[in-house]
Amino acid sequence: xxxxxxxxxxxxxxxxxxxxxxxxxxxxxxxxxxxxxxxxxxxxxxxxxxxxxxxxxxxxxxxxxxxxxxxxxxxxxxxxxxxxxxxxxxxxxxxxxxxxxxxxxxxxxxxxxxxxxxxxxxxxxxxxxxxxxxxxxxxxxxxxxxxxxxxxxxxxxxxxxxxxxxxxxxxxxxxxxxxxxxxxxxxxxxxxxxxxxxxxxxxxxxxxxxxxxxxxxxxxxxxxxxxxxxxxxxxxxxxxxxxxxxxxxxxxxxxxxxxxxxxxxxxxxxxxxxxxxxxxxxxxxxxxxxxxxxxxxxxxxxxxxxxxxxxxxxxxxxxxxxxxxxxxxxxxxxxxxxxxxxxxxxxxxxxxxxxxxxxxxxxxxxxxxxxxxxxxxxxxxxxxxxxxxxxxxxxxxxxxxxxxxxxxxxxxxxxxxxxxxxxxxxxxxxxxxxxxxxxxxxxxxxxxxxxxxxxxxxxxx
Amino acid sequence: xxxxxxxxxxxxxxxxxxxxxxxxxxxxxxxxxxxxxxxxxxxxxxxxxxxxxxxxxxxxxxxxxxxxxxxxxxxxxxxxxxxxxxxxxxxxxxxxxxxxxxxx
Numbered sequence: 001x002x003x004x005x006x007x008x009x010x011x012x013x014x015x016x017x018x019x020x021x022x023x024x025x026x027x028x029x030x031x032x033x034x035x036x037x038x039x040x041x042x043x044x045x046x047x048x049x050x051x052x053x054x055x056x057x058x059x060x061x062x063x064x065x066x067x068x069x070x071x072x073x074x075x076x077x078x079x080x081x082x083x084x085x086x087x088x089x090x091x092x093x094x095x096x097x098x099x100x101x102x103x104x105x106x107x108x109x110x111x112x113x114x115x116x117x118x119x120x121x122x123x124x125x126x127x128x129x130x131x132x133x134x135x136x137x138x139x140x141x142x143x144x145x146x147x148x149x150x151x152x153x154x155x156x157x158x159x160x161x162x163x164x165x166x167x168x169x170x171x172x173x174x175x176x177x178x179x180x181x182x183x184x185x186x187x188x189x190x191x192x193x194x195x196x197x198x199x200x201x202x203x204x205x206x207x208x209x210x211x212x213x214x215x216x217x218x219x220x221x222x223x224x225x226x227x228x229x230x231x232x233x234x235x236x237x238x239x240x241x242x243x244x245x246x247x248x249x250x251x252x253x254x255x256x257x258x259x260x261x262x263x264x265x266x267x268x269x270x271x272x273x274x275x276x277x278x279x280x281x282x283x284x285x286x287x288x289x290x291x292x293x294x295x296x297x298x299x300x301x302x303x304x305x306x307x308x309x310x311x312x313x314x315x316x317x318x319x320x321x322x323x324x325x326x327x328x329x330x331x332x333x334x335x336x337x338x339x340x341x342x343x344x345x346x347x348x349x350x351x352x353x354x355x356x357x358x359x360x361x362x363x364x365x366x367x368x369x370x371x372x373x374x375x376x377x378x379x380x381x382x383x384x385x386x387x388x389x390x391x392x393x394x395x396x397x398x399x400x401x402x403x404x405x406x407x408x409x410x411x412x413x414x415x416x417x418x419x420x421x422x423x424x425x426x427x428x429x430x431x432x433x434x435x436x437x438x439x440x441x442x443x444x445x446x447x448x449x450x451x452x453x454x455x456x457x458x459x460x461x
Numbered sequence: 462x463x464x465x466x467x468x469x470x471x472x473x474x475x476x477x478x479x480x481x482x483x484x485x486x487x488x489x490x491x492x493x494x495x496x497x498x499x500x501x502x503x504x505x506x507x508x509x510x511x512x513x514x515x516x517x518x519x520x521x522x523x524x525x526x527x528x529x530x531x532x533x534x535x536x537x538x539x540x541x542x543x544x545x546x547x548x549x550x551x552x553x554x555x556x557x558x559x560x561x562x563x564x565x
Contacts, residue, residue: 076538
């Protein structure tokens, strides 16, 4: 089917809008408009085929679009901010699945008409099928890991280091086979292999690294959409998919460097030597703990307090109570800031979203590099539900899974108050030496409950 | 110019544009940017609509409709969830919010 020139020009305009959308999304002031431009362009582009192409089954297609839209709206509206990472993973996964199905249908078209589309066309089809399936299966596993449907620890079984390369090699061989002898069977086996590769790719990745994998799978889906665009001779799909593939890959590298890790180490570290495994056992070494009244006194008579929020704060939905506490401290003339680690929460930037939702003023949120020199001037550092991002093992213990990750220098504060549910290690599964320091005081309990008690105790002083 | 070369040219240029355009992103925006890019590849919906609309086989039609549902979830959900995240970044007035209103 040839696309009329006017429609091609609209596709071009949509492609430009996608570029502007990505550009907008990378700056805080322009981000919302950028997203809007992208959305409008996508809707216009998807409406276009109804006007130039002679489509069959239009009522069914519209019904399917309506169903997908309803599910998407429901998911996007109801998801809690704390569960955002797994929602993005899920949306990404279904997109990859859609790309794989589209390529399978296109292959079916080639097989049934017995036309010879050329070898490159078939390779691109195979690529879309495999990579789309990898993205689908991998995203489902990341979703299960983040949603606690399965363990977030690396899952490794003997032979994994052999099975994975064999699956990859089989995919390449079958892809070559598809060029010589195109049948639907090979296409379906390629899809199944893709699913297997996706599962094997994500299983060995430890929970703390899952966000990086989501970003990488996002880039994969982009590339498979790009290849699908070539298969369907649609420039917009090619450009949009490539933009996402390239920017997604770059973003993955940025995120990995924010965590002080290399992408290959994250993806394959567990296969090589199990170095992403932590000890994972709670130790029974002595720690110092205190009650709300004692800690309230520490806070109320400090001059400078730095708060290190982590995922535990978000899980307990305690960000509002924390803001109240900070407001009360502020009224007493105490200088309070929030130190935000780039990967606090479960994704880079996740904590900023959560605290912004609790109406914490933007000015109080300090990025790591801006505040790290300040910890030594802080009288109290209050760690709420964070663990790995203040773990000195990142600086002192080569071989620790988080070694090399830049951390917040909470250990330099005169007093450290650690609010924790239990002595269980953090997301990365390793023990935190900071808990056993003489300057550290632990305050056990659910973050929201504890902060509520603390708030009342400070008010009562 | 050979048609394949034209496609290759578009591809290579898009790679550079994709990297260049987000190279200055601050770490606070990593999550919304990832989510927004995720929504953009939801335009595979367009491809799903085209292949489904040109098939005459019932099984293929069913598969195509599944692809459309999945792609629509990706696209619509992706843009909405990104917008919800970005609403949080709207700068608040420096005046103090009354405490208690949000702490329920």
